[in-house]
Amino acid sequence: MLKRSEVKKEETWDLSSLFETELLFEEAISNVLTEANKIANLHKGNIQNAQQVVDVLTAYEKLHEQLVLIGAYSSLALSVDQTNEEAQMRSAKVGQKYSKISAQLSFITSELLRLDKTVLTDAKNLAPQFNHYINQLIRKKPYQLHPEAEKALAAFGSTFEAPYELYNTTKLVDLKFDDFEVDGKSYPLSYNLFEGDWELESDTEIRRTAFKAFSRKLRDYQHTTAKTYDIHLKIEKTNADMRGYDSIFDALLFEQEVDRTLYNRQIDLITTELAPHMRRYAKLLQKVHGLEKMTFADLKISLDPTYEPTISIEESRGYMMDGLSIMGKDYTAMLERAFDERWIDFAQNQGKSTGAFCSSPYGVHPYILINWTSRMNEVFVLAHELGHAGHFYLAHQEQNIFNSRPSLYFIEAPSTMNEMLMANYLLANSEDPRFKRWVISTIIARTYYHNFVTHLLEAAYQRKVYEIIDDGGSVNATILSNLKRDVLENFWGDSVEITEGAELTWMRQPHYYMGLYPYTYSAGLTIATQVSGRILNEGQSAVQDWTNVLKAGGTKSPVELAKMAGVDITTDQPLQETIAFIGSLIDQLEQLTQEIENA
Known part of the structure; x- marks a missing residue:
């Protein structure tokens, strides 16, 4: 590195x-x-x-x-x-x-x-x-x-703010990974290498060995990380009690301008109704890869790893311009500026934050951090972060600093919307069954798995943690690991073996230091799925509605913003339709796989 x-x-x-x-x-x-x-x-x-x-x-x-x-x-x-x-x-x-x-x-x-x-x-x-x-x-x-x-x-x-800073220091400064070895060959390991490469590695032995090595090092820091998180939780609980909120949930949801009904619905419906679809997807991965058993370490692999192309940074620019062009000239001009004026940090280096994010300081342009791996799925990651950038680029033009930022509940809708627009573009421009399968599998593995599974299961786990804290309890590494394991096992059932180390994924997510954030990914993607469907069917009128939503910034509540876009999030319907849509995508994957294998 x-x-x-x-x-x-x-x-x-x-x-x-x-x-x-x-x-x-x-x-x-x-x-x-x-x-x-x-x-x-x-x-x-x-x-x-x-x-x-x-x-x-x-x-x-x-x-x-x-x-x-x-x-x-x-x-x-x-x-x-x-x-x-x-x-x-x-x-x-x-x-x-x-x-x-x-x-x-x-x-x-x-x-x-x-x-x-x-x-x-x-x-x-x-x-x-x-x-x-x-x-x-x-x-x-x-x-x-x-x-x-x-x-x-x-x-x-x-x-x-000290617990979050301490978490990052532990994770990105003190925690150093040793190389791991497979068949006499040594491989380098770091947070970014694991999450950007080894977790997606098609070679089963390398992938599973990397997972073991990664988990082994995480375990060395579990007690410090757990104590850091417990301190953060106690601060939130004390604040909620001092201010007279009925619960820590009410305190954290207050700023989001939604109640516990919307919060609980998002977690409860997905963990029960989406699970059968995702278990089918896991079984499909197992079958295609010829795995004797499907383990937690195998869930991020590509359905067709020999097909997934690599992509350069410059090539990604072309995809952004073409795939997101439906948003109009002003939006594409913003995309051009993002590349020309170096709004984006692509490099991988020691000490860099993991994953990707977009920061949009008022008065200047947005900034995007990404750890570029040259894998084609980075097209979706970059489109996601540019969704945040486009949102605040427009909102800042229309609103003052007090009015520009919407509720956290809505914050992931524009980002996941761009992932859907990119997927629609890619599917519309190819009839190749193998490419179409790659696109759909990437939507499942990147867009929906990341936002509807990874983050949603984090939210289900997080809710259990806050219930303990709200009752006056504390957490430690053992409690957190047991809670995480229970959530994973309940969702995946007997279709996936929750191998040792899977329970430590609670150590990897900075979102836990940002209140009730993880569930908002699925909330945003629910809205994005519905609106992207409108754009496919209705064209520019739906695009204009969505642009008006982005320009509104934080001047309306999440319910009002969604309504502007034609979605009623006060009912179960948008979420159930989105889950059904995910099921239909997995149906297509199964059909395309059979077609490809029989060709």
């Missing part, structure tokens, strides 16, 4: 759009500290009428925009190399400054919520751009603490 200094510049992102030099970054930190002092001196104790509400929010909006850029620069620089001590210290410094500013400005929320609602209503009439912010503030009123308590909690901001 290369060091960051050894990778090609053209495969890295360009952070100069945030700050061209370190000196400008330092000046920005100094400026926000000064501006925070000005806001406190000018407005603290002086928010009494509608105009004063507008004045303080206007000042805070400008400050918030600068804070976002500073935070993005710090976190993105660290994400590509967690071993970089300069980046570590920069991130720590920003966290400390943020905590200071948050404590200093906590009075804004407290003083606004002490005002009569008529004053807040007058402020909304005076400055409609703050409608959403004020409405969200009013929602929080029942859970607001005394101003001094809020100030104290804000001051602990960076401390409360």
